[in-house]
Amino acid sequence: MIDPIPAAERSGRMLRAGLPEAEAQSFLLELDAARPGAATSLGADAARLGQACRRGRELLARLPPKSRRKAEEKVAGHAIVHVLADAVWAFFRVYRAAIYDTLTARRTRALRLEDLAAAGAELLPGILPTQTELAQESMRLQADKDGLEIHQGLFFGQLLSDRDIGLHMCMAMLLPTAAACERLAEFQSRGTLDLGTVKLEAKGDAGYLYFHHPRYLNAEDDETLGAQEMACDLILLHPGLRMGVLRGAPVAHAKYAGRRIFSAGINLTRIYQGQQSYLFYLMRDMGLLNKMFRGLARTDAEGGMVLRPEEPEQTLEKPWLAVVDGFAIGGGCQLLLVMDYVIAESGAYFNLPARKEGIIPGCANLRLPRFMGERMAREAIMFDKTFHVDNADARTLVSEVHARERLDEAMQACIANALGSGMVSAGGNRKAIRIQSEPLDTFRAYMATYAYEQAFCHTSEQLVHNLERHWNAKARKL
16 A cells, blocks of 8 residues: 655655655655646646656666665665655546546446556556556566556556446446457357367357466466456357356376366466566456356447446346366465355365465455355465365355266256256346345445555565565576
């Protein structure tokens, strides 16, 4: 979170690191002048703040790379990043409605998060990072990043904090992707699609989504997310499918060669190497996982997004089954929280090692307590508790446990049982359960906090230290 730095200390922290006094003072004066007292002129205030942000980054560039800074240089870098963040947060608080209405043509356009981020960077140069700037920063190790993506977190945190804007954003992320719409006819015709990091199959009335990232034990990252969301959309859009099945494909790792593995969670190697984007966290939970939990947003006759928060949810949804081979670590465990049924291999386990990584485990903080109670959820999230599916305390998340050789049989029996009743009420029952467990506005409020806090976690020095200590990150290669 933003570290409040008293005005009297700001210049001192920079000067003790050897930064030129005139440039430091000029930066602080520009930053103070850029703070909006009231919403007077978006263009003028954005221009002033953008110039101050550029000046701050010029000062950061005068310091050594972050991982090689001495103590006073680290203090100076931290001060610059956080005084900028404080000013940017205040700016978005004043102008979030004006910015969102500009980007979405007064909310007549439904923009995905990545499109909002790109359009926002064009509207607010210097304040939000451009794709070029992010690509350049991705060439640095995570340990050397000064938090360019923090401003994206502040942007989305403020947008989601506004109920009307946030609900509009949530619904926009529940629309099917253009890529899925383009390939729906092909999927219906062929019955299978190879999406690289995902294998997709329609068999009978069920659609099978297989994670296929074998080198990384089916871990998730920027390279897998687009294919996973597209596959989810295709299963939901396919008129002949009535259920989705989530499972890991066989992996090539020496320890598990030829075995299916569900998911190793987020790709920590990519994070350490500086290759993993901050936007991944938001897009995954507001897109892929929320679509599995809520389904797809409906559109009107003209193809426009239907948003009526005061009415019952109008979503196209289907039940989901997960089959856990081996383990469901981190993000893999988070997936189980949006499933309707979970079958696990005897000997499998799941956990949320967020404490060892230094990040927030997606929506697990919101969802896990209702499965196993807050006390045990705190043990899992904050004290690294691992749950073995053969033990009683894991059964709040797992529906059935079977020996490996019986998993396929159990999976088919579950599908037959679920589809045997005709599935008329499946969507209605899912919606009815969500009324008491997680209304859309509750999810929106959670994501506002998540967007803000995860931005600082993702760019923190502690994250890098944790990966080196618990993951042996220095020795791992992409």
